[in-house]
Amino acid sequence: MATALLLSDVVAEYLRLQTNRSSSATAAADNNVLRMFLRISGDRVAKNLNADHIEKFFYGKGGMRDTHKILSQRSRTQTSPGVSDSTHNHYRSRLKSFVTWASNKGYLRPGLVADAFDKSHGAVRPLKVHKEPRQRPSPVELLDLLEVTDNGRDRIYLAAAINTALRASELRGLRVGAVNLASGSILVRIYKTGDRDEQPITADLDVELRRWLTQYALDLGRPLQPEDHLFPARTGGLISHYEETSEGNRVCVRHPFHWQPHKHIIETHLIVQKALRAMGKPTEKEGTHTIRRAVARAYFDAVAQEVGDVSALRETAALLHHSSVVTTELYLGTSPEKESRDRRLRGKPFLSGMVETENVVQLRPVAEGE
Secondary structure: OOOOOEHHHHHHHHHHHHHHHOOHHHHHHHHHHHHHHHHHHOOOEHHHOOHHHHHHHHHOOOOOOOOEEOOOOOOOOOEEOOOOHHHHHHHHHHHHHHHHHHHHOOOOOOOHHHHHHOOOOOOOOOOOOOOOOOOOOOHHHHHHHHHOOOOHHHHHHHHHHHHHOOOHHHHHOOEHHHEEOOOOEEEEEOOOOOOEEEEEOOHHHHHHHHHHHHHHHHHHOOOOOOOOEOOEEEEOOOEEEEEEOOOOOEEEEEOOOEEEEEEEOOOHHHHHHHHHHHOOOOOOOOOHHHHHHHHHHHHHHHHHHHHOHHHHHHHHHHHHOOOOHHHHHHHHOOOHHHHHHHHHHOOOOOHHHHOOHHHOOOOOOOOOOO
8 A cells, every 4th residue: 555645745846846947046935935834734644735734824823924933044033923914925825836736746635726825715815915115216326325335345335236236145146256357247146047147347337346356455465366255244343442532531442344255245235224324315124126126217217218118128127137027017116008108198298289280171161250
């Protein structure tokens, strides 16, 4: 008699497939969600999984919407508060994809997808997410961010973000050897797909890179190596001792900062928030993606003036390394058709502009004096 297939075996097979056929980001998301699902809802014979188990994972005690244990070994805490509506929907999407695949393979009982994820009567329905408007600094404001930084590394990080629209994860991974000033390109590994792209270096970024690489080498006291991180972590800043000023005030003296070229910076959002704060801008939930959104919008508007909205959308998708322009439309919060409509109508004649009075045919003779 064949041994009943366990849910953990089905999950393992699915994760192996996702590793080979999906992007690293999607595979990591699947692994995170499904491992938590196994831990919270428990392992069992796969055919015995039902909608109640899935509902418990989201809404039961210790489930995703409740205070729950986390799996990350890097976290300083062992528990996390309930996930947000958008994260709930993300987990729902990942789990639904798994259940659909496993049901089609015959590992799970028929009807489970409908029982658990049907939008009308399923146990786990999508939640409506209120999208708060996010700020998009203007091109002038983006350039001003560079002038409020207090060290060369933070300035070059912002300059790179402004001139490439790369994600924080893509910027963090850059090493000195990826920069080729002679050819005017930076070799970038795209986070979502794992592909590599030679990102062009703009004239503005070229100036910033040359300044930083010169200062970076001076700070290290040695020539830069290809494996050195372009945006290094730093150490130092701890209190060394206290001194009294001539006015009788007691001030702390800190150890000097030193770059760590073998480590890359981690909390890049703090660089962006610090610059925004210095300009009097809101900082909550802002980070490198704030710059990415702003650059995408500015790029789209500039290119649309030259080649039209449809072509501008495709170019913006290439800038952002989006595989689909639909993603770019969602990202910009608009569509080329809407942009064309707005340009055609705003402040211009509408029906009156379609009527040529000199071509109007008179239905009756105009009487004298009319």
